[in-house]
Amino acid sequence: MSDKRQIFSDIVKQRRSVRGFKKEVVDRSIIESVFQNAQHAPSNCNTQPWQVVIASGAKCDELREKFTTGFLEGQFNLDFPYDGQYAGVYKDRQYDAANQLYSAQGIAREDKQRRNEVFMRNFVFFDAPHVAFFFLPEPFGLREAADLGMYAQSVMLSLVAHGLASCPQTALSMNADMLRDALGVPETDKVLFGLSFGYEDEDHPANKCRVGRAELKDVVRIVE
Numbered sequence: 001m002s003d004k005r006q007i008f009s010d011i012v013k014q015r016r017s018v019r020g021f022k023k024e025v026v027d028r029s030i031i032e033s034v035f036q037n038a039q040h041a042p043s044n045c046n047t048q049p050w051q052v053v054i055a056s057g058a059k060c061d062e063l064r065e066k067f068t069t070g071f072l073e074g075q076f077n078l079d080f081p082y083d084g085q086y087a088g089v090y091k092d093r094q095y096d097a098a099n100q101l102y103s104a105q106g107i108a109r110e111d112k113q114r115r116n117e118v119f120m121r122n123f124v125f126f127d128a129p130h131v132a133f134f135f136l137p138e139p140f141g142l143r144e145a146a147d148l149g150m151y152a153q154s155v156m157l158s159l160v161a162h163g164l165a166s167c168p169q170t171a172l173s174m175n176a177d178m179l180r181d182a183l184g185v186p187e188t189d190k191v192l193f194g195l196s197f198g199y200e201d202e203d204h205p206a207n208k209c210r211v212g213r214a215e216l217k218d219v220v221r222i223v224e
């Protein structure tokens with residue numbers, strides 16, 4: 001295999017959702033280098049329909065507190081609907097991923113309290129020192145949301161190339177009004193998800209989780 005193929009294959013396979021981070025902060029120059037790479041992501045008509053806010057330090061701590069108390073107080077407002085009604089093979093994959101995550105941490109599926117504790121870790125960014133929020137400006141819709149997804153995957157792969165790890169989180173879009181207010185983001189920018197990132201805590205049990213993938217033949221057809 002050529003060097004480039006090997007390097008890409010290693011990076012794309014190394015990326016996974018990490019749910020336990022060291023507290024060590026990432027140098028600003030490294031963060032800028034990561035996001036500079038992602039600027040090369042493609043988009044419809046090169047519109048580059050993404051606005052990103054990265055929170056660190058005191059702002060990160062403020063958000064941890066606001067997300068946690070907001071959720072416990074029942075604050076729930078999403079810019080984009082999410083009903084999580086998966087069926088068939090999609091439901092099977094969802095169950096499998098959740099089971100892998102719980103069993104890596106020694107949690108039984110029926111142990112609701114500990115499962116809830118695992119969910120609440122979303123709101124403290126799994127202890128990551130940095131969190132990025134991905135906003136889609138109005139009036140963009142589904143098509144441009146796909147652009148934002150490509151941009152975010154570029155960020156995640158770039159993080160791996162820089163020796164860093166991340167976790168994309170829909171959970172961080174569940175209190176959109178609070179978030180905009182805390183970050184000084186205009187009402188017209190709609191949040192799709194957040195991304196906790198930093199250096200992986202390799203000893204955290206959640207990071208033993210490895211979810212599988214469908215076989216190529218089940219998702220890709222080559223026709224002639």
Ligand SMILES: Cc1cc2nc3c(=O)[nH]c(=O)nc-3n(C[C@H](O)[C@H](O)[C@H](O)COP(=O)(O)O)c2cc1C
Nearest residue numbers: 015016017018097122167168169170171172193211
């Ligand atoms: C847009 C998006 C939102 C996600 N939201 C969450 C989330 O809120 N909390 C979480 O722990 N994982 C979240 N995940 C991570 C997925 O569970 C994970 O990507 C999937 O199980 C595949 O595992 P892997 O990323 O380790 O390969 C999200 C992933 C994506 C792409």
